[in-house]
Amino acid sequence: MQKSLDAPKEALIGGTWRPLERRFPVVSPATLEVVAEVADAGPQEAEEALEEAVRAQRDWARATAYERSGVLRRWFELILRHEEALARLMALEMGKPLKEGRAEVRYAAGFVEWYAEEAKRVHGEIVPSQFPHKRLLVRYEPVGPVYGITPWNFPAAMVTRKVAPALAAGCSFVLKPAEESPLTALYLAWLFLEAGGPPGVFQVLPTSDPVAVSRPFLEDERIRKLTFTGSTEVGLRLYQEAAKTLKRVSLELGGGAPVLVFADADLGRAVEETLRAKFRNAGESCVAANRIFVEAPIAETFAQAYAERAKALRVGDPLSEETDIGPLVNEQALRKVQSHVEDALSRGATLVAGGEATGLFFTPTVLLGVKPDSLLFREETFGPVAPLSVFQGEEEALRYANAFPVGLAAYVFTRDLSRAFRVAEALEYGIVGVNDGVPSTPQAPFGGVKRSGLGREGGRWGLQEYLEVKYISMGL
Numbered sequence: 296m297q298k299s300l301d302a303p304k305e306a307l308i309g310g311t312w313r314p315l316e317r318r319f320p321v322v323s324p325a326t327l328e329v330v331a332e333v334a335d336a337g338p339q340e341a342e343e344a345l346e347e348a349v350r351a352q353r354d355w356a357r358a359t360a361y362e363r364s365g366v367l368r369r370w371f372e373l374i375l376r377h378e379e380a381l382a383r384l385m386a387l388e389m390g391k392p393l394k395e396g397r398a399e400v401r402y403a404a405g406f407v408e409w410y411a412e413e414a415k416r417v418h419g420e421i422v423p424s425q426f427p428h429k430r431l432l433v434r435y436e437p438v439g440p441v442y443g444i445t446p447w448n449f450p451a452a453m454v455t456r457k458v459a460p461a462l463a464a465g466c467s468f469v470l471k472p473a474e475e476s477p478l479t480a481l482y483l484a485w486l487f488l489e490a491g492g493p494p495g496v497f498q499v500l501p502t503s504d505p506v507a508v509s510r511p512f513l514e515d516e517r518i519r520k521l522t523f524t525g526s527t528e529v530g531l532r533l534y535q536e537a538a539k540t541l542k543r544v545s546l547e548l549g550g551g552a553p554v555l556v557f558a559d560a561d562l563g564r565a566v567e568e569t570l571r572a573k574f575r576n577a578g579e580s581c582v583a584a585n586r587i588f589v590e591a592p593i594a595e596t597f598a599q600a601y602a603e604r605a606k607a608l609r610v611g612d613p614l615s616e617e618t619d620i621g622p623l624v625n626e627q628a629l630r631k632v633q634s635h636v637e638d639a640l641s642r643g644a645t646l647v648a649g650g651e652a653t654g655l656f657f658t659p660t661v662l663l664g665v666k667p668d669s670l671l672f673r674e675e676t677f678g679p680v681a682p683l684s685v686f687q688g689e690e691e692a693l694r695y696a697n698a699f700p701v702g703l704a705a706y707v708f709t710r711d712l713s714r715a716f717r718v719a720e721a722l723e724y725g726i727v728g729v730n731d732g733v734p735s736t737p738q739a740p741f742g743g744v745k746r747s748g749l750g751r752e753g754g755r756w757g758l759q760e761y762l763e764v765k766y767i768s769m770g771l
């Protein structure tokens with residue numbers, strides 16, 4: 296392992312760190328300095344990793360559930376032991392503030408722990424037969440080698456949320472991490488090897504050319520599953536490619552979450568939870584609150600309290616203990632955020648907090664009176680901008696919330712139990728936080744409906760994505 300940054304920087308193929316002459320820079324969004332030059336894998340390394348994954352799959356699938364569980368358990372413990380190093384890497388490579396980074400490492404480790412336990416509970420079933428001489432058995436088998444593509448916004452948790460259930464199920468896994476955040480993924484892979492993970496079971500291909508590296512995996516029949524977290528646009532293209540070899544597919548795509556704050560809500564709690572739902576990870580999350588609707592009687596009070604709290608958030612160096620909001624990941628992200636704010640202002644919205652950019656830092660922004668046709672309400676902003684708008688009554692709230700082609704997460708604030716159920720059930724979303732701004736947790740299903748994707752990650756649902764059903768009819 297290379298030590299200068301205390302993180303590996305080579306591709307992991309089989310069980311070996313492969314030094315490559317081709318490199319690409321990982322740039323800190325906070326300082327715009329190069330943090331590391333990382334191995335730039337290409338189609339040849341992809342082919343090699345593919346063969347290794349196919350080879351490793353056979354033995355890993357044959358290992359007992361207890362052996363697989365043991366490796367995952369040791370990996371979990373090592374991840375926790377390396378919390379600080381991983382949090383620092385995330386701060387450096389994609390600008391996540393240290394305290395959020397530490398929380399993400401614990402979240403990421405939580406998936407590994409949960410699936411270490413669950414590996415031992417992949418029970419088969421016996422189905423009653425109408426014939427006395429037959430026994431009908433159902434067993435669950437690993438789907439096969441998996442190719443996974445993870446995003447930069449949660450560089451640790453999005454890796455373990457996919458890799459841990461795949462490994463628990465007995466699949467091998469080749470990961471292509473985001474160009475912006477390969478270091479965290481490589482560090483996690485190093486910990487996997489330290490935990491006794493067999494060569495080829497978990498491999499990592501950092502690359503600046505995702506299309507070229509992904510092609511062999513998408514085209515090869517032996518790769519039986521594709522899992523991707525990222526934009527709806529890329530997800531749709533991958534879905535089409537994967538269809539050609541009829542792979543199993545999990546897609547965790549765009550969000551654009553609505554928040555509905557009813558007049559009967561606990562106001563203080565609604566403000567705090569909506570603040571978390573919006574500004575966690577600087578708004579760079581698929582489940583980030585994208586559109587905040589407040590019922591007319593409390594709209595002004597809510598907006599005032601919300602803007603005050605947003606102004607108090609500290610923007611700055613992600614390596615500082617005080618920082619709440621780090622930089623946006625890159626120039627393109629900043630431009631999108633700025634264009635959404637400018638568009639809303641040009642349509643008559645009022646800026647009550649933030650709106651200022653320095654380098655890639657953007658101050659927490661609150662806008663009032665945002666019109667429904669604004670970009671902020673039509674696209675996922677993926678930044679620290681909170682657009683507030685007013686609604687009258689439950690019917691209108693639901694109409695606004697569901698008028699979006701995506702359906703990942705939605706949030707409701709109310710103290711009326713009947714309303715909570717009614718609205719949660721009527722929302723066309725895969726995840727609903729009722730009086731809860733951060734519902735994500737390893738043991739629960741994470742995923743969306745409509746253009747937000749296919750399948751679920753987390754909990755027992757996440758494991759099923761990596762299992763095939765085999766039926767054995769036994770004549771006596």
Ligand code: SIN
Nearest residue numbers: 448449580581582735
């Ligand atoms: C995401 O943004 O895709 C992940 C957010 C989460 O796990 O809460």
